[in-house]
Amino acid sequence: MLKSISCEAIVKTPITFGEGLNSVVGADDAQNSIGKSSVLMLIDFAFGGNDFPVKCDDVTRNVGDFKVGIEFEFDKKHSFIRDTSKPDSVYFVEDQEMKTLKYFTSFLKEKYLPDELDISFRECVSGFFRIYQRNNYDDKRPLDIVKKDNWDSIRKRILKIYGEYWKISNLESEKSEKTKRSSDIKGTFGSGAVRKITKTQYTKNNAYIDHMTSEIEAIKHSLRKNVTDIKSLINDRNISLKKEKDELLEKRNSLSVQLARIDSNLNGSKIRKSKSFQVVTEFFPDIDSERLERVEEFHKGITKILKNHLNAEKKLILESISAADSDIERLDKELLKIVDSKEESVYLLERLMELDRSNRELITQNEYWSRADKVKEExxxxxxxxxxxxxxxxxxxxxSLNSGMKVYIERIYHDKAILPTLSLDSTDYKFSHGDDRGTGKGFANMIALDLTFLEKTHLPCIIHDSLLFKNLDIPAVESLIEIYSGFKKQIFISIDEVSKYREEVRDLIQSSEFIKLDKEKLAFKVKWKSRQD
Incomplete structure (x- = not known):
């Protein structure tokens, strides 16, 4: 726990702390601008926060930068020194070495939080250090560390504080591994080393692979047999190629006929000009010329649609003819290779190598498609x-949080007070105060939420500034002080107007007091809030 703070800039040094409640006590007249919140900010600084030099810059402007001695007690005492002018560094007294702030907060995590809690120390405590300068006391958004905090970050933080994130973390690691594997496969496709295919092409490839595998086995068998088998196999291949070419030629001729018909239709689809109707109006003056023009426009529209359709069909036919020509050229080359081959066995060996290369290429394509599909599903x-x-x-x-808040609200108010409700949805959270929406009750609900976290999780400590108590009625604050005093975990508060509370509560506050401030005893000794004439 935090044992003490030493600082020559403060009116009292050292300041010592104990278990449970620790109070900065202000004046009975609720005098402001005496430094209560700034002292709490200094405690935040001792816990590794870096807000003090920025959000309490009025202090450093008026008293200058200063060093803060910090002592924690765990298995033994550990001493440190921080400097407001160098907030990113911490001096480790026992090691006699300057180290980074991150190293310091990692030390606090090691001492305060169990190893399995996958959260940084500051991420754990920061949202529960509710101090005026930190502006993190919106009772409608109590789980936000900063304004408009992202829900994914908030949800992850809650899961971590409750020790529930390890389940998700393991799955996230597995997902990252699979995602990397998916990226590697996409990289292989992107490099051109393996052609990316579709599921339809995958099915076609399987059919091609079966066909080529059969032909490869037949060629191997023939090469092991006599010349007669080789000639027979080549002759079968020759017949197969010629048959395939004849089918392609027939298909091409059919496509050419279709193309000629489309060209004829396109040439015959002429749009009539408006002059064509002038002869009609000369012979029939009474005819409705506007109606003739509407008919003409209709014909124009029909002709345009027809032309678009015919042109689209023509494009598809031209593409099919081009594909057929490519296939015919390929078949001609293979037929010529068979004719030119002096040795049948040479042709078969060449064919075998060609089939083997194509077969391996398709097998690789299908293997990578299967890998990509499998990892996508995983x-x-x-x-x-x-x-x-x-x-x-x-x-x-x-x-857990709603049941905990119920207990604390009932202890604070001792009657049937309206209970707050925290709803954690898939896209955001909502902290509802029901029909009791007064500022005091809103802050009481937020305090109950913090106390539930303190009780039910590894959250090591909380800080509550006096502004949270301003609008609470006296009995509610008295109950709250009694609740605070029942904790062994450290709770740091600032409070004033102590005399208005009953004696037992005053005694609790007095026993927890670590510094008392008023207009004559300012936290940083110097008064700078009044205008200087």
Missing amino acids: IRQIKEEINKAIESSISKIEQ
Whole structure:
């Protein structure tokens, strides 16, 4: 726990702390601008925060930068020194070495939080250090560390504080591994080393692979046999190629006929000009010329649609003719190769190598398609598992927080006070105060939420500034002080007007007091809030 703070700039040094409640006590007249919040900010600084030099710059402007001695006690005492002018460094007294702020907060995490809690120390505590200068006391958004905090970040933080994130973390690691594998496969496709195919092409490839495998086996068998078998196999291949070419030629001729018919239709689809109707109006003056023009426009529209359709069909036919020509050229080359081959066995060997290369290429394409499809499905399943794990954990946390707040609100108000409700949804959260929406009750609900986290999780400490108590009625604050005093974990508060509370509560505050401030005893000794004439 935090044992003490030493600082020559403060009116009292050292300041020592104990277990449970620790109070900065202000004046009975609720005098402001005496430094209560700034002292709490200094405690935040001792816990590794870096807001003090920026958000309490009025202090450093008027008293100058200063060093802060910090002492924690865990298995033994550990001493450190921080300088407001060098907030990113911390001096480790026992090691006699200057180290980074990150190293310091990692030390605090090691001492305060269990190893399995996958959260940084500051991420854990920062949202529960509610101090005026930090502006993190919006009772409608109590889980936000900063204004408009992202829900994914908030949800992850809650899961971590409750020790539920490890389940999701393991799945996220698995998802990252699968995603990297998917990226590697896409990289192979992108490099051109393996052609990317569709599921339809995958099915076609399987058919081609079966066909080529059969032909490869037949060629190997023939090469092992006599010349007669080789000639027979070549002759079969020759016949097969000629048959395939004849089918392609017949298909091409059919396409050419279709093309000629389309060209004829396109040439015959002429649009009539308006002059064509002038002869009609000369012979029939009474005819409705406007109606003739509408008929003409209709014909123009029909002709345009027809032309578009015919041109689209023509384009497809031309593409099919081009593909047929390419296939015919390929077949001609292979037939010529058979004719030119002096040795049948040479042709078969060349054919065997060609088939083997094509077969391996298609097999590789299909293997990579299968890998890509498999990893895609695995990622989908992991995402589903992550969503289910989050939903289950968030539901338990929501129930835990709502039941905890119920206990604390009933202890604070001792009657049937309207209970707050925290709803943790898939896209955001809502902190509802019901029909009791007064500022005091809103802050009481937020305090109850913090106390539930303090009780039910590894959250090590909280800080509550006096502004949270301003609008609470006296009995509610008295109950709250009694609740604070029941904790062993450290709770740091600032409070004033102590004399208005009953004696037992005054005694609790007095026993927890670590510094008392008023207009004559300012936290940083110097008064700078009044205008200087």
